[in-house]
Every structure is written in structure tokens, then in C-alpha cells.
Amino acid sequence: EVQLVQSGAEVKKPGESLKISCKGSGYSFNTYWIGWVRQMPGKGLEWMGFIYPGDTDTRYTPAFEGQVIISADRSITTAYLQWDNLKASDTAMYYCARSPIDDLGMIDYWGQGTLVTVSS
């Protein structure tokens, strides 16, 4: 069974750093893209970017380029989303998402979500 299990909710202050995780299991981690989707409170879905663990090719939506870092550790089948300087506007639910190599962008499995709250 394919599973994407994300780390727990976080409460941070503006300016702090954060790294959340997503562990994949039940499939070949290296042969699917894995990425992150943001959902701000009461709003819709936005792809942030994704990584192909097999060769670490990483792509970002322009709105998120330079704002976050997406990475993956193949040895523990885990993907990460990292911020170095959180803002209040980063408050959102973040979903880990798997995308097939031949239908890149389509999300066939989702993590359960990690709620990030940034408040002073």
C-alpha cells in the first residue's frame, strides 16, 4: 500500500526556520516525482514544486522559487520542505504529493498534511 506520512503540526515565529518531512513507503521512491502543495486557510490548492529522487532534479513554481527548498533523502525515502525565514503569510496546510513520471503534475497519492502556523 502506497503511503505518504508527514511530520506533525508546527507553530513558529516569523524569521524562524523550519523543515517538514514526508516519508514514502509501499512503492519505489526513486521512480516517482514527489513534491509539495500549499493550501492557505479557506483557499484552494497550489503546487509549490517537486523533486525526482532518482536524480534530484528539482523544479519550483516561480512564486516559491527562492522562498523554500525541496529536498529528498533516498536512503530513508523521505522528502522535505524547508524555510529559512518564515513569514506570517506562510501559515497554511502543506501536503506532500506523489506524481507519476509519465503524468508529471497529476497527483495520485497525497500525504495527510502538515499544518504550519507562523505567528508572533
Add this chain to the structure above:
Amino acid sequence: EIVMTQSPATLSVSPGERATFSCRASQHVHGNLAWYQQKPGQAPRLLIYDVSTRATGIPARFSGSGSGTEFTLTISSLQSEDFAVYYCQEYNYWPPYSFGQGTKLEIK
């Protein structure tokens, strides 16, 4: 940047009736169109991909159709568990593989 527009914003339908959701793309998406369901407090779930292919485990009452820039999701006979928000998404143009803004399906 491609824009995905869903209509209506809210759809009110009675259990057992048919629900039809519309999604329009500002550019041709060449068959790279998916639909997702999101219930309150849950992650989205893939329903349909490549316009009309049901994802694993999705009941046959869900169907997708359309081409070019106009797409439709139909639920043939609504069950109580179907009341949720539905999103369409194109995955032909990166960035950003745009989502529609969602249609909320509520009980009439």
C-alpha cells in the same frame, strides 16, 4: 499562465440526483486534466485523471469527459459521502500545473 475556471462555485443537489461540475481552461490542455475530491479536514483524493480515467478504487458513479478547454465531472447518483469540494487541475503546462478554485457540493 494558464487559468482554470470552475463553475458553479457552489452546487446544491439532493442525494440520489446527478451532479455536474464544469471546468474551463484558458488554453488547450491536451488531455492532461484531473479531478480531486476534498472533504473537510482531509487531504484531497484523486478521482479522475487523463480527462476520463477513474483512479484506483473510485466508484463507477464518478465519470469525467471533455476535450480541449472544456471539461466535466459527473456524479451519476449522489451518495451522502460525496458532499465535498471538487477541484480540477491541468498538468500540461509547467509552471504551475494550475488548479481550479474549486466547487463546493452541498446537500439540497
